[in-house]
Amino acid sequence: MKKIVQRIYKARWTYRQSLTKKPKNVSTKISDLFVWRSSSKWETFFELVDIASLFENKTMPRNYVDIVFFNSNGETILQRKIELIKNRRQVINISNLLSKVGHIEKYGEVGAFAIFHSNIPKIIPKLSSFIAERGYVSYKYKDNLLCSYVHGNLDAISMCENNINTVGGRGFLTRKYNLQYELKGGSVYELGIVNSSNKNMLVECEFTPINGGPIVTKLESINSKGVKVFSIGVDPKHSYRAIMSSKLIMTRPLVFRINEDYFDVFHG
Amino acid sequence: MSFFPILKAPNVSGYTTLCNFPPNNWEINHTKSQFISLTYMEDNMWHSDQLGILNSNDLKTFYATEIEPLIPDGELPLLSLSEEPLLKTSKQLPALKFPVTTTPWWRATLGLSSQFSATSYQGELPIFPSQGSLLSFAPFLQFGQTIENFVLLVNITNDPVHNASEVEIYNANNKILLGSREIFSNKINIIQLDDFGFNENDLPVISCRNMSALPLYFSKTKDESSMSIEHTHAPMSMVTHGDRFGAQKHIKDLWFSDLKK
Numbered sequence: 001m002k003k004i005v006q007r008i009y010k011a012r013w014t015y016r017q018s019l020t021k022k023p024k025n026v027s028t029k030i031s032d033l034f035v036w037r038s039s040s041k042w043e044t045f046f047e048l049v050d051i052a053s054l055f056e057n058k059t060m061p062r063n064y065v066d067i068v069f070f071n072s073n074g075e076t077i078l079q080r081k082i083e084l085i086k087n088r089r090q091v092i093n094i095s096n097l098l099s100k101v102g103h104i105e106k107y108g109e110v111g112a113f114a115i116f117h118s119n120i121p122k123i124i125p126k127l128s129s130f131i132a133e134r135g136y137v138s139y140k141y142k143d144n145l146l147c148s149y150v151h152g153n154l155d156a157i158s159m160c161e162n163n164i165n166t167v168g169g170r171g172f173l174t175r176k177y178n179l180q181y182e183l184k185g186g187s188v189y190e191l192g193i194v195n196s197s198n199k200n201m202l203v204e205c206e207f208t209p210i211n212g213g214p215i216v217t218k219l220e221s222i223n224s225k226g227v228k229v230f231s232i233g234v235d236p237k238h239s240y241r242a243i244m245s246s247k248l249i250m251t252r253p254l255v256f257r258i259n260e261d262y263f264d265v266f267h268g
Numbered sequence: 269m270s271f272f273p274i275l276k277a278p279n280v281s282g283y284t285t286l287c288n289f290p291p292n293n294w295e296i297n298h299t300k301s302q303f304i305s306l307t308y309m310e311d312n313m314w315h316s317d318q319l320g321i322l323n324s325n326d327l328k329t330f331y332a333t334e335i336e337p338l339i340p341d342g343e344l345p346l347l348s349l350s351e352e353p354l355l356k357t358s359k360q361l362p363a364l365k366f367p368v369t370t371t372p373w374w375r376a377t378l379g380l381s382s383q384f385s386a387t388s389y390q391g392e393l394p395i396f397p398s399q400g401s402l403l404s405f406a407p408f409l410q411f412g413q414t415i416e417n418f419v420l421l422v423n424i425t426n427d428p429v430h431n432a433s434e435v436e437i438y439n440a441n442n443k444i445l446l447g448s449r450e451i452f453s454n455k456i457n458i459i460q461l462d463d464f465g466f467n468e469n470d471l472p473v474i475s476c477r478n479m480s481a482l483p484l485y486f487s488k489t490k491d492e493s494s495m496s497i498e499h500t501h502a503p504m505s506m507v508t509h510g511d512r513f514g515a516q517k518h519i520k521d522l523w524f525s526d527l528k529k
Contacts, residue, residue: 013294047407049405049407049471051506054405054503054506054519055515055518055522057526085469086441087440088440088469088470088471089407089468089470089471091468123515123518124515127507127512127515127518128509128510128511129507129508129512130508130510132505132507134501134505134506135407136407136408136500138496144494145414145415145493145494146487146489146494146496147410147496149497149498150498151498151499151501155508173294175294176292176293177291177292178289178290178292179291180287180289180375180377180390181285181377182285182327182377210327241327249371250371252372259385262384262386262494264387264388264496266388266390266498267389267390268372
């Protein structure tokens with residue numbers, strides 16, 4: 001009886017509520033929805049690698065990627081094709097690409113982008129798999145000498161024959177994501193949340209004090225493919241936890257920690 | 269079953285923050301206190317010392333400066349949480365009675381810090397099989413006269429031994445071997461990557477044919493005023509759904525046969 005109750009309890013959270021939806025068409029390409037930041041303080045870069053060429057060592061025609069940019073409201077603002085160079089590293093200056101469409105004036109300082117590879121190696125459909133871009137974004141803050149790197153980690157969006165669709169799942173119930181991290185005093189924290197589902201989502205971020213300070217709660221509505229940033233400056237005497245609540249299966253934030261002299265970026 | 273190492277790298281110090289609350293409210297209902305243990309290798313045995321109890325909903329940070337004096341020189345400090353105390357000594361890594369989640373995995377903060385800055389990622393360290401392999405395509409190198417780049421290869425296996433293996437460093441473009449280094453199981457193996465002549469368009473390949481490891485890429489300024497850490501994904505992460513292990517095997521077989529010593 002106890003097991004049946006447990007299974008029913010679990011089913012409320014899992015029945016027809018997968019983290020990501022599996023595409024039906026084998027020629028579908030998948031990407032994370034990466035966060036771009038571009039302003040007088042922030043620059044964003046992407047480490048582009050020809051994934052298809054890593055699967056096949058024969059000489060192939062040049063591959064390319066489609067990079068699709070969204071503003072913070074999830075609206076497409078730019079699409080670019082970039083030719084890939086086999087087995088080489090190509091650092092794409094995302095901020096420079098965006099500056100060509102006057103992003104700050106028109107679209108703000110934050111948004112999302114996705115990268116879809118043109119070529120699907122033959123082995124991938126044979127394995128019932130899909131090519132996925134979960135690569136590496138780096139951010140530069142002010143005049144810091146180093147960029148801070150962070151990897152993608154979610155199958156968020158798909159492209160098939162020029163049709164773009166989100167593939168992130170959503171649940172029936174509001175669920176919590178407890179960031180297993182201490183927001184220490186003396187830093188400003190900016191938590192970026194992307195909506196990889198196909199519906200507008202309400203997301204609440206509760207900053208709960210560990211060591212003094214008031215509870216701080218922020219609520220944002222995030223459009224599909226949109227991004228919102230939840231921020232808190234933590235007093236040097238205090239520290240906090242962050243708890244995200246929404247109907248997204250995993251409201252995992254991208255965390256920007258900003259100090260007077262340095263910064264750091266990582267996934268929750 | 270995962271452990272949480274305390275990292276190390278040149279001229280900086282490691283720290284690890286453990287959390288006794290699950291990463292979500294729907295996979296498990298966990299409200300128990302847990303034992304904090306420090307596990308390390310000595311005399312070809314695993315030793316586990318209890319460091320205290322972490323109450324439900326609490327966090328605690330452990331710094332290398334306080335933990336390293338408790339273990340033999342050069343050994344890897346492994347922290348863990350468990351609902352039951354660990355055996356004091358064992359011939360295999362001790363079993364943890366530890367709540368499991370997958371969306372996401374239960375993690376800790378693994379960081380490196382200096383007097384001037386800090387960097388961290390949310391991670392955990394799985395136990396690797398004694399026979400495995402590593403293939404990492406690493407576009408993380410940063411360039412400049414004041415910048416240094418390292419790969420930290422972190423390995424733990426069940427057996428309390430330091431087996432040696434060889435890591436090879438290649439340029440993906442011409443697949444020419446640029447150098448090799450000896451690494452050991454149950455260690456953090458630190459390799460400086462500035463010595464191999466990579467330029468900004470090169471894609472470094474880090475390869476090991478008979479040992480698995482977590483490859484962490486760490487860059488810092490020489491004065492430690494700025495730093496960054498991140499790991500590469502396993503090759504299977506280049507695909508989603510279906511037989512991802514099959515995709516990983518395909519890439520590894522292809523590259524291990526192409527990368528000539």
